Amino acid sequence: MEKSEITTKLQTAIAEEILNLPQKKIDPNEPLISSGLVDSFSLVDLAILVEDTFNVRLDDTELNSDVFDSLSRLADIIASRM
Numbered sequence: 001m002e003k004s005e006i007t008t009k010l011q012t013a014i015a016e017e018i019l020n021l022p023q024k025k026i027d028p029n030e031p032l033i034s035s036g037l038v039d040s041f042s043l044v045d046l047a048i049l050v051e052d053t054f055n056v057r058l059d060d061t062e063l064n065s066d067v068f069d070s071l072s073r074l075a076d077i078i079a080s081r082m
Contacts (some may be wrong), residue, residue: 009054014049033068
């Protein structure tokens with residue numbers, strides 16, 4: 001799966017399942033956590049979504065804004081583990 005496909009899947013899933021805003025378009029470089037778009041409570045939901053959707057394992061130490069702060073960064077991590 002290419003990074004662009006991963007990013008598109010992430011955009012849709014986060015908008016629908018995490019934010020409950022299906023029409024929301026998230027820019028691949030838009031800050032998710034540092035902007036407050038995704039809060040700390042939703043971070044665990046986001047990790048579960050990533051693991052279930054892409055069948056990859058994320059370490060608990062990765063649940064932070066350094067790893068999860070943009071779709072682009074998250075897609076890079078997912079792609080490297082697939």
